[in-house]
Amino acid sequence: MRLSSTPVKLGAYAGGLAVAFAAAFTVGSALDPVTDTAAAAPAGSAEHEETDAGGHDDGHGAADAATPPAGLAVSERGYTLAPAAGSLPAGSSVPFAFTVTGPDGAPVQEFTEEHEKELHLIVVRRDLAGFQHVHPARDAAGTWSVPLDLAQGGSYRVFADFTPAALGEGLTLGTDLSVAGDYAPEPLPAPAATAAVDGYEIRLAGTPVAGRESELTFTVSRNGREVTDLEAYLGAFGHLVSLRTGDLAYLHTHPAQEAHGDETGGPAVQFATTFPTNGSYRLFLDFAHGGRVHTAEFTVTVGAPAAPELPASDPAAHDAIPHED
Numbered sequence: 001m002r003l004s005s006t007p008v009k010l011g012a013y014a015g016g017l018a019v020a021f022a023a024a025f026t027v028g029s030a031l032d033p034v035t036d037t038a039a040a041a042p043a044g045s046a047e048h049e050e051t052d053a054g055g056h057d058d059g060h061g062a063a064d065a066a067t068p069p070a071g072l073a074v075s076e077r078g079y080t081l082a083p084a085a086g087s088l089p090a091g092s093s094v095p096f097a098f099t100v101t102g103p104d105g106a107p108v109q110e111f112t113e114e115h116e117k118e119l120h121l122i123v124v125r126r127d128l129a130g131f132q133h134v135h136p137a138r139d140a141a142g143t144w145s146v147p148l149d150l151a152q153g154g155s156y157r158v159f160a161d162f163t164p165a166a167l168g169e170g171l172t173l174g175t176d177l178s179v180a181g182d183y184a185p186e187p188l189p190a191p192a193a194t195a196a197v198d199g200y201e202i203r204l205a206g207t208p209v210a211g212r213e214s215e216l217t218f219t220v221s222r223n224g225r226e227v228t229d230l231e232a233y234l235g236a237f238g239h240l241v242s243l244r245t246g247d248l249a250y251l252h253t254h255p256a257q258e259a260h261g262d263e264t265g266g267p268a269v270q271f272a273t274t275f276p277t278n279g280s281y282r283l284f285l286d287f288a289h290g291g292r293v294h295t296a297e298f299t300v301t302v303g304a305p306a307a308p309e310l311p312a313s314d315p316a317a318h319d320a321i322p323h324e325d
C-alpha cells in the first residue's frame with residue numbers, strides 16, 4: 001500500500017463530482033481524507049453527540065442496540081451456516097463446501113437474489129489478510145461449494161451473506177475455518193487515505209462516525225488519471241465490506257447508485273455506511289475495470305477525537321440516502 005504523506009483537501013473537488021449523484025449526498029467541505037491516526041475515543045462517545053435534526057436516531061439507534069452487527073453469529077433466526085468441515089488443508093485452490101440450514105433443519109433451497117447473486121461469501125483470515133469475495137455454486141441438494149485460496153495457514157473467518165426466500169430479509173452468518181500450516185500474523189496496516197492495487201490508486205474521503213450514516217467517497221485513478229469507465233459489478237460500481245477489528249463484525253454496503261450491463265461510471269463511488277461503534281475497521285472495496293475485479297483495502301479509525309461532525313444543515317439529504325445494509 002502506498003501511503004499519502006501529505007493530507008490533501010478534496011472538498012471542492014469532490015463537490016464537483018457530486019453533481020452526478022444528484023442531491024442524495026451532502027458533499028463538500030465536510031469531506032476530508034481519512035488520515036486520522038489518533039487513538040479512538042472511548043467506545044460509544046459519539047452516541048451522546050447526536051444532534052441530527054432528523055429525529056430518527058435517539059443515540060441508541062438500530063446500528064448498535066436493536067440490531068447487533070452482522071456476521072458475529074453462526075446461527076440466527078433459525079438459519080445456520082454449516083460448513084462440511086471446520087478445518088481444511090492449506091492450498092491455493094481448496095474446495096470449500098457448506099449448507100445453510102433453515103428452521104426445519106434442512107438445507108435451504110430457495111434464496112432471493114441480492115446484487116445479482118443468491119449468496120455472497122466473504123473469507124478473510126482473522127488478522128484481516130487474505131480477503132476473498134466469491135460466489136459459490138449451489139447443487140440440487142442445497143450444498144454450496146467454491147474453491148478458496150487458503151495458501152497460508154491460520155484461522156479464517158467465513159461470512160455467508162444471503163436472503164432466504166422464506167425469511168424475506170438478509171442475513172450474514174459467520175463461522176471459523178482452521179487451516180493447518182505456518183501462520184505469521186500480519187499487523188493491521190496504519191490508517192491511510194490512499195490504497196494501491198493492481199496498478200490503480202484509490203483515494204478515500206469522508207468522516208466516519210459511529211452510530212449513524214457516514215458518507216465515504218472512493219476515487220479511482222490509474223497512471224495518474226482518473227478512471228471514468230468503471231464497470232458495473234453485481235449491480236453497482238463498487239461493493240464495500242467493512243470488518244471491525246477485534247471481532248470482525250461485518251458491514252456490507254452498496255452505493256446508492258445502481259449500475260447494470262455495460263454502464264460505466266467513476267471516478268468516484270460513494271457509500272453511506274453506518275459503523276456500529278468507534279474502533280478500527282478494515283475496508284475492502286471491490287470495483288471492476290478492464291474486465292477484472294480489483295479489491296482496494298483501507299484501515300479506517302472511527303471516532304477519532306479530531307473527526308469533525310457532518311454539517312447539520314441538510315438532514316433531508318441524509319434521509320434521502322436509500323441504500324444501506
Ligand SMILES: [Cu+2]
Nearest residue numbers: 117120121133
Ligand atoms: Cu458477492
